[in-house]
Amino acid sequence: xxxxxxxxxxxxxxxxxxxxxxxxxxxxxxxxxxxxxxxxxxxxxxxxxxxxxxxxxxxxxxxxxxxxxxxxxxxxxxxxxxxxxxxxxxxxxxxxxxxxxxxxxxxxxxxxxxxxxxxxxxxxxxxxxxxxxxxxxxxxxxxxxxxxxxxxxxxxxxxxxxxxxxxxxxxxxxxxxxxxxxxxxxxxxxxxxxxxxxxxxxxxxxxxxx
Amino acid sequence: xxxxxxxxxxxxxxxxxxxxxxxxxxxxxxxxxxxxxxxxxxxxxxxxxxxxxxxxxxxxxxxxxxxxxxxxxxxxxxxxxxxxxxxxxxxxxxxxxxxxxxxxxxxxxxxxxxxxxxx
Numbered sequence: 001x002x003x004x005x006x007x008x009x010x011x012x013x014x015x016x017x018x019x020x021x022x023x024x025x026x027x028x029x030x031x032x033x034x035x036x037x038x039x040x041x042x043x044x045x046x047x048x049x050x051x052x053x054x055x056x057x058x059x060x061x062x063x064x065x066x067x068x069x070x071x072x073x074x075x076x077x078x079x080x081x082x083x084x085x086x087x088x089x090x091x092x093x094x095x096x097x098x099x100x101x102x103x104x105x106x107x108x109x110x111x112x113x114x115x116x117x118x119x120x121x122x123x124x125x126x127x128x129x130x131x132x133x134x135x136x137x138x139x140x141x142x143x144x145x146x147x148x149x150x151x152x153x154x155x156x157x158x159x160x161x162x163x164x165x166x167x168x169x170x171x172x173x174x175x176x177x178x179x180x181x182x183x184x185x186x187x188x189x190x191x192x193x194x195x196x197x198x199x200x201x202x203x204x205x206x207x208x209x210x
Numbered sequence: 211x212x213x214x215x216x217x218x219x220x221x222x223x224x225x226x227x228x229x230x231x232x233x234x235x236x237x238x239x240x241x242x243x244x245x246x247x248x249x250x251x252x253x254x255x256x257x258x259x260x261x262x263x264x265x266x267x268x269x270x271x272x273x274x275x276x277x278x279x280x281x282x283x284x285x286x287x288x289x290x291x292x293x294x295x296x297x298x299x300x301x302x303x304x305x306x307x308x309x310x311x312x313x314x315x316x317x318x319x320x321x322x323x324x325x326x327x328x329x
Binding site: 038041161 | 260269272
């Protein structure tokens with residue numbers, strides 16, 4: 001049986017939904033925005049950071065722009081999608097505008113491993129990814145590997161594996177068909193796996209581990 | 211079902227995002243194909259590694275900075291709204307002058323003194 005989809009944590013009893021908070025904000029309850037801010041600001045920050053491949057400070061600045069835009073537009077939220085999806089959509093638009101004007105630091109690698117690089121081309125030993133890297137090194141290696149992904153792959157992987165959005169929600173946020181979500185996620189994970197494998201192999205070669 | 215076809219579906223299968231019939235076909239293939247099972251394991255390990263990352267959060271002071279920006283933004287928009295009627299009135303006056311009040315150059319040339327005078 002296929003693994004179950006992970007759903008976002010349920011709201012505590014009596015806790016207002018995001019959509020309810022949006023309605024309250026539209027009728028003048030400023031505190032409702034504070035609650036939405038505390039629920040979603042970090043996820044929006046991560047989305048911005050991953051989408052742009054930006055440094056922390058820069059990503060925070062853009063996230064501020066995103067939240068100002070959300071603050072302005074929230075009274076016009078029509079409830080045709082979940083509020084969280086809508087907010088990520090606002091972030092995507094702000095990032096798209098920002099990307100055009102950003103001068104990317106040359107130290108930020110942008111080339112990706114490319115979808116044509118299938119895992120089947122890697123040696124069988126690569127399957128033991130968890131063992132290929134010391135556990136304490138995994139987070140650093142994953143971070144490095146993620147930096148090397150294309151922005152399209154990074155966004156899809158983040159929305160699925162960190163934020164737990166469904167494929168349908170990802171399609172809505174990124175404005176792409178469902179089939180493209182499937183392929184972006186798949187190719188993104190392939191590229192990531194390839195990079196992690198190489199990082200693990202290089203480190204193993206450098207210091208004699210593994 | 212061929213390995214190449216299954217391979218493209220493995221991520222969606224791991225995420226529980228395949229249609230039931232698609233999932234059944236993938237599972238049937240996996241039961242008899244060690245290579246695809248290894249690939250499934252690697253994709254699952256990659257996904258796990260990403261999920262295990264500690265979630266990044268904004269730095270302290272982020273909310274306070276945002277509130278200052280929102281307050282400034284709200285004040286600026288409020289000022290703009292207050293100025294809007296005056297601006298509209300001004301625009302209407304200019305339009306009226308353009309249509310009705312300004313004499314044509316050929317009819318009433320402005321004296322040089324008047325052109326030089328400060329406005």
